[in-house]
Amino acid sequence: MAGSLREPSFNVSASTSCDTDDEGVRGTCEDASMCKRFAVSLGYWHDPYIQHFVRLSKERKAPEINRGYFARVHGVGQLVKAFLQKTECCCQVLNLGAGMDTTFWKLKDEGLLPSKYFEVDFPMIVTRKLHNIKCKPVLLNPIVELHSEDTLQMDGHMLDSKRYAIVGADLRDLSELEEKLKKCNMNTQLPTLLITECVLVYMTPEQSANLLKWAARSFDTAMFINYEQVNMGDRFGQIMIENLRRRQCDLAGVETCKSLESQKERLLASGWETASAVDMMELYSRLPRAEVSRIEALEFLDEMELLEQLMQHYCLCWATKGGGELGLKEVTY
Numbered sequence: 636m637a638g639s640l641r642e643p644s645f646n647v648s649a650s651t652s653c654d655t656d657d658e659g660v661r662g663t664c665e666d667a668s669m670c671k672r673f674a675v676s677l678g679y680w681h682d683p684y685i686q687h688f689v690r691l692s693k694e695r696k697a698p699e700i701n702r703g704y705f706a707r708v709h710g711v712g713q714l715v716k717a718f719l720q721k722t723e724c725c726c727q728v729l730n731l732g733a734g735m736d737t738t739f740w741k742l743k744d745e746g747l748l749p750s751k752y753f754e755v756d757f758p759m760i761v762t763r764k765l766h767n768i769k770c771k772p773v774l775l776n777p778i779v780e781l782h783s784e785d786t787l788q789m790d791g792h793m794l795d796s797k798r799y800a801i802v803g804a805d806l807r808d809l810s811e812l813e814e815k816l817k818k819c820n821m822n823t824q825l826p827t828l829l830i831t832e833c834v835l836v837y838m839t840p841e842q843s844a845n846l847l848k849w850a851a852r853s854f855d856t857a858m859f860i861n862y863e864q865v866n867m868g869d870r871f872g873q874i875m876i877e878n879l880r881r882r883q884c885d886l887a888g889v890e891t892c893k894s895l896e897s898q899k900e901r902l903l904a905s906g907w908e909t910a911s912a913v914d915m916m917e918l919y920s921r922l923p924r925a926e927v928s929r930i931e932a933l934e935f936l937d938e939m940e941l942l943e944q945l946m947q948h949y950c951l952c953w954a955t956k957g958g959g960e961l962g963l964k965e966v967t968y
């Protein structure tokens with residue numbers, strides 16, 4: 636059953652070239668967005684935008700998967716909002732490996748937009764996202780409305796506007812990443828929130844540490860939110876790894892996903908001043924009771940064991956640097 640508790644690609648080729656490795660990783664975007672769309676269609680949370688990026692899966696997703704995604708979206712969302720509140724939205728957000736994430740549009744609706752919201756993903760994913768943005772007024776209009784100048788900067792792999800930018804770049808190539816973000820007016824003086832939701836695990840420990848070090852070095856006041864696997868050394872974790880490998884998707888960074896301690900250690904060793912981590916079972920147990928009752932009534936689940944195992948194999952981590960005067964160090968789930 637652990638086979639369905641991952642973010643695999645659906646159509647990956649069997650070749651073993653480097654590009655094919657990336658194809659497996661890029662395929663995880665489809666899976667994450669389809670799972671989110673499915674959970675949204677059942678009423679787990681409200682997101683009127685995800686339907687414009689991905690089709691509705693014909694296959695039902697298991698209730699454990701839907702509850703897992705609910706906790707993930709809730710957990711990341713709470714930390715994002717805490718950062719926006721502490722900085723009074725006078726900040727920027729960099730969503731790295733954003734896939735089809737819809738946070739920008741949801742924050743706009745809630746009146747919680749940062750000064751600028753950036754998204755990064757592989758150029759092929761960005762091209763697909765941009766196609767949807769350009770074709771669907773419900774996605775394009777909010778960007779255009781916020782943009783005071785005449786023309787939007789846009790090509791196949793990037794869009795830059797006053798409050799939203801999306802760039803195609805490989806997160807393992809930091810000079811390219813920095814150059815492209817700077818072209819879109821990334822401001823290293825602003826308090827900055829960086830988000831990686833199920834992304835670092837696809838990079839080697841060295842590559843993810845380099846990204847984390849670059850982030851800690853680049854901004855004086857910053858917070859990093861990372862959601863991904865944890866406790867991967869046990870049997871359940873091994874099954875998750877094997878299932879993904881069969882789909883040409885290697886969890887190259889799984890070594891850092893051994894424990895909450897190894898997750899925190901990586902952050903602290905990369906120049907972050909505080910680091911916290913919680914597994915998703917713990918997070919689930921701290922969710923507001925009314926919300927838990929509401930979502931648990933959506934689908935029947937008589938056996939909690941699999942849900943607990945799943946939740947124990949994912950975690951939410953966050954780290955801060957500077958920002959003592961803003962109260963960033965006190966941000967907690």
Ligand SMILES: C[S@@+](CC[C@H](N)C(=O)[O-])C[C@H]1O[C@@H](n2cnc3c(N)ncnc32)[C@H](O)[C@@H]1O
Binds near residue numbers: 756804832
């Ligand atoms: C599992 S998906 C998650 C997408 C999104 N963060 C979410 O939670 O819905 C992982 C995403 O990270 C992107 N990604 C992984 N490695 C990357 C890299 N080296 N450079 C750019 N994007 C990367 C993939 O293309 C994919 O869109």
